Amino acid sequence: MRGIAFWVLGTALAFTLTANAFLLLANLLTTPQERDLAPSAQSGRSGSVLDLKLDADQLERLEALPSQRLDLTVRNTGYRRLADIHLTLEVFSENTSLSGARYYRASINGLRAGTSTNAAFDLDLSPPKAPSGAIASEDLEAPQTIVEIQATTPSGVSAVRTVILPLQSDS
Amino acid sequence: MRCSPRRPRGAWRGSALMAAISALVIFVAGCGYDAEVIIPAEPAGRSEADLGLGPGVRPLTFGPGDKDSPRWNPSGERLAFILDGCVVDKASYTRELRRWTTRDFGARDVEWVSPGEGLTIFGPDLSKSSGSRESAEPARAIYRAGPEPENLSVDKVATNVLTISPLPNGNLLAALGVEPAASTLVIIDGGKVSGTFPYSVKGSISGLSVSPNGSKAVMAIRREPPGSFEILISDLTAGTPRRIGDLPKGQEVFGAPQWTEDGIFYVAGKSRIDGDEDSAPYDLYHLPLEAGTPEPVAGVGEDFVALSLQASPNGKRLAIVGRRNPNSPEDLYVLDLSTGVLEGATTNENMDIKTGPEDLSWSADGKHVAIVARGILTGYRVYDIRADSLLADFYNIYDVPIENLRHHENGSPE
Numbered sequence: 001m002r003g004i005a006f007w008v009l010g011t012a013l014a015f016t017l018t019a020n021a022f023l024l025l026a027n028l029l030t031t032p033q034e035r036d037l038a039p040s041a042q043s044g045r046s047g048s049v050l051d052l053k054l055d056a057d058q059l060e061r062l063e064a065l066p067s068q069r070l071d072l073t074v075r076n077t078g079y080r081r082l083a084d085i086h087l088t089l090e091v092f093s094e095n096t097s098l099s100g101a102r103y104y105r106a107s108i109n110g111l112r113a114g115t116s117t118n119a120a121f122d123l124d125l126s127p128p129k130a131p132s133g134a135i136a137s138e139d140l141e142a143p144q145t146i147v148e149i150q151a152t153t154p155s156g157v158s159a160v161r162t163v164i165l166p167l168q169s170d171s
Numbered sequence: 172m173r174c175s176p177r178r179p180r181g182a183w184r185g186s187a188l189m190a191a192i193s194a195l196v197i198f199v200a201g202c203g204y205d206a207e208v209i210i211p212a213e214p215a216g217r218s219e220a221d222l223g224l225g226p227g228v229r230p231l232t233f234g235p236g237d238k239d240s241p242r243w244n245p246s247g248e249r250l251a252f253i254l255d256g257c258v259v260d261k262a263s264y265t266r267e268l269r270r271w272t273t274r275d276f277g278a279r280d281v282e283w284v285s286p287g288e289g290l291t292i293f294g295p296d297l298s299k300s301s302g303s304r305e306s307a308e309p310a311r312a313i314y315r316a317g318p319e320p321e322n323l324s325v326d327k328v329a330t331n332v333l334t335i336s337p338l339p340n341g342n343l344l345a346a347l348g349v350e351p352a353a354s355t356l357v358i359i360d361g362g363k364v365s366g367t368f369p370y371s372v373k374g375s376i377s378g379l380s381v382s383p384n385g386s387k388a389v390m391a392i393r394r395e396p397p398g399s400f401e402i403l404i405s406d407l408t409a410g411t412p413r414r415i416g417d418l419p420k421g422q423e424v425f426g427a428p429q430w431t432e433d434g435i436f437y438v439a440g441k442s443r444i445d446g447d448e449d450s451a452p453y454d455l456y457h458l459p460l461e462a463g464t465p466e467p468v469a470g471v472g473e474d475f476v477a478l479s480l481q482a483s484p485n486g487k488r489l490a491i492v493g494r495r496n497p498n499s500p501e502d503l504y505v506l507d508l509s510t511g512v513l514e515g516a517t518t519n520e521n522m523d524i525k526t527g528p529e530d531l532s533w534s535a536d537g538k539h540v541a542i543v544a545r546g547i548l549t550g551y552r553v554y555d556i557r558a559d560s561l562l563a564d565f566y567n568i569y570d571v572p573i574e575n576l577r578h579h580e581n582g583s584p585e
Contacts, residue, residue: 059551094565096236097255097274144565146235146558164552164564 049078050085050151050159051116064145064167066124074108074151075116082157083110088150089121093128094143094164100128123147127169142168222562223546224569225518231541231568233266234559240529241541241568244283245341247534250541251290252568253278258292258316263570266559271320279311280529285341288361289317292325293335313345315362329357329364333376336427339385339484344407346376352395356388356405370411372403378427378437378528381407383486389435391424398442400424402435402458402465416458416465425453426528429482429489433508434459436468436489438477452476452497470511471504472496478526483537490516490533490540490573492526501526503542503571514576516540521547525566540571 053073062068070089076082085108092101106119125145147163222228231250232238239253243263251260251271258271258278271290272278280293296310311332314325333346333354343359354376358366377400378391390403390412398421405412418424421441428437440453455477456465471477474496481490489506501524503516517524525543532541546563554561 054553059553062551092235094235094237095255097257099274144235148558160555160557162554162556162558162561164548164554164558164561166549166551 048157048159049076049080050082050153050157051075051077052149052151052159052161054161054163059163059165062123062125062165062167064125064127064169066126068123068125070121070123070147072119072121072149073116074111074119076111076113078157079113081110081112082153082155084108084154085111086152087119088152089123090146090148091123091125092146092148094146098128098130098143125165125167127167142166222569223520223522224524224544224571225516225520227572228517229264229570230562231263231570232261233562233567235561235565237566238543238568239525239527240278240280241532241543242281242283243532243534243539243541245535247536247539250568251281251283253281256294258290260290260320269320270323271316272325273323276325280335282335282337282343283341284315284317284343284361288341289315289319291328291335291343291359292316293332296327296330298327298330313343313359326362328359328362334379334427335359336379336381336388338381339383344379344381344388346379346390348375354392356407358407368405368407372412374401378424380427380429380482382430383432383482383484387430389428389430391428391437393423398423400439402428402437404430404435404460415460416463418465426479428458429480431482431486431489431508433457436480436482437465438480439465453478455480455491455493468506470506471513475513479528479531481528481531481533481540483533484535485537488537488573490531492524492531492542500524503531503540505540505573505576516571516573516576517542522563523547538573540573542569542571543567544569 053075055071058069058071072087074085074087087106087108089104090101102124104121104123106121108117108119111117145165145167147165149161150158152158222230231241232252236254241250241252243250248263249260250263251258255274256277257274258276258281259268260271261268272292276294278292278294282291284291292314293311294314296312299310310330312327313329313332313335315328316325329345329347331348333348336344338344338358345357345359346354347357349355349371352375353371353373355371356368357364372392374392374394376390377393379388381388386407388405388407390405392401392403394401400418400423401414402416403412403414415435418439422439423442425438425440428435435458437456437458438453439456453476455468455471455475457468458465471491471493472495476494476497477491478501479492483490487508489508491504491506492501493504494501500519502519503524505514505516507514522544530543533539543566545566548564552564
């Protein structure tokens with residue numbers, strides 16, 4: 001009887017061992033990069049249960065004009081409901097001598113575990129006006145536009161996405 | 172003596188086997204979890220060994236903004252530079268910036284003055300703002316800031332400034348336009364003009380540098396008619412300037428000629444056509460101090476395109492931003508003047524290295540060179556860190572160690 005129990009337990013453990021080995025190999029051999037929106041850098045906050053996704057086609061269509069729509073998918077990848085998710089979006093120029101950053105805000109009351117929701121922003125991506133008398137940089141003929149998105153909750157969960165847009169202004 | 176009943180040997184072996192398997196299962200499961208979740212934090216997602224400029228190159232700045240004129244202080248502990256026209260400084264290997272001027276100041280160059288006495292700034296003459304943006308040669312001035320950044324205020328020290336060069340003692344040598352089509356030299360000691368040289372030279376001093384001991388200066392002079400350049404040297408303790416070379420008509424000196432132990436070196440080429448800067452490759456020339464004919468420097472190779480250069484503090488080496496041939500990317504090279512050996516200091520993979528004469532600078536100990544570069548990136552990019560931690564997306568300053576360099580002879584790797 002003890003022998004049978006031993007072999008049953010041994011078989012179960014061998015099965016678990018093999019399954020874990022395959023899982024490990026799968027983790028090692030796959031790079032978790034999405035086509036284009038996967039961040040190419042990690043901040044060390046990669047354990048965040050908030051995931052922010054942007055639409056690749058929409059990003060490619062953005063222009064240096066007012067009324068540019070940007071959709072954001074917010075996903076709770078954790079095991080608990082997240083309450084009061086605050087979204088802050090800042091649009092500013094690569095040229096730090098230009099003031100006039102534009103701020104946008106949105107809130108999500110709650111997000112159950114494993115679910116996602118969408119937020120839409122109407123952005124003004126027209127280039128900020130240089131103050132009179134300012135001397136333009138010789139090396140930055142077309143400063144890039146930066147869109148920085150932060151999602152935070154009162155419980156301290158947060159996520160960041162920064163989008164660098166090489167928008168060309170017609171003016 | 173009390174003894175526990177002995178278990179059969181086979182049972183002990185089975186238990187040991189089970190324990191080993193359990194430990195292995197726990198270990199393997201743990202590894203799988205870590206590999207999935209733990210991702211090391213790297214600035215802009217790249218390690219120091221992979222910044223696109225070769226191993227050993229370290230970033231000194233991060234984030235948005237056009238950076239120019241990196242300058243280490245004599246101890247190497249702090250770095251001053253220009254951020255979108257605003258003068259800032261920071262501890263060399265931390266990120267917190269101190270602003271010295273307003274954001275729209277429009278500074279062109281910055282130099283440290285005597286230790287603890289602040290910065291000298293070369294920028295637009297703010298009292299002559301009208302029309303200065305449109306004119307070909309806007310009026311420029313020298314300002315003194317410091318000893319500490321307070322209220323972003325600066326004091327004007329000299330006007331009609333054409334170009335500047337730091338002196339080894341912490342003072343500054345400046346070229347001033349004194350009358351139409353003439354120039355002279357003055358010494359700026361801290362916040363005042365302490366000495367004016369009793370001569371003027373015809374033409375406009377377009378580039379200026381001093382010998383390693385600070386006793387002599389070399390000048391590139393733009394003469395009339397336009398397109399005529401000559402090289403003058405001057406003893407700063409006595410005497411008048413002496414012409415040591417003329418450039419062929421139509422050829423211009425780019426930046427400041429450099430005074431070295433082996434004579435004068437400068438970058439020159441045909442005058443650039445507006446909007447087509449790549450059409451005229453520049454070459455590195457050598458001119459003996461005894462006067463003579465400028466000769467292209469053979470040690471860099473026949474196809475080498477020099478873009479900017481800076482002599483090391485002891486005058487024994489030249490840092491050169493250039494291309495091994497017209498189709499190569501820009502890289503930083505170091506030419507050892509005693510051996511004629513050209514060494515590659517960067518391995519440019521996909522970066523745009525700035526080639527302005529102010530954007531290349533040695534540390535006082537001659538062990539590092541600062542350059543300004545950014546990645547050649549197209550299309551939009553998405554990151555999961557804030558913009559102020561990004562690196563290759565913007566022009567940033569890099570510390571290139573000048574040691575263990577790769578040797579090149581005649582432009583080819585050994």
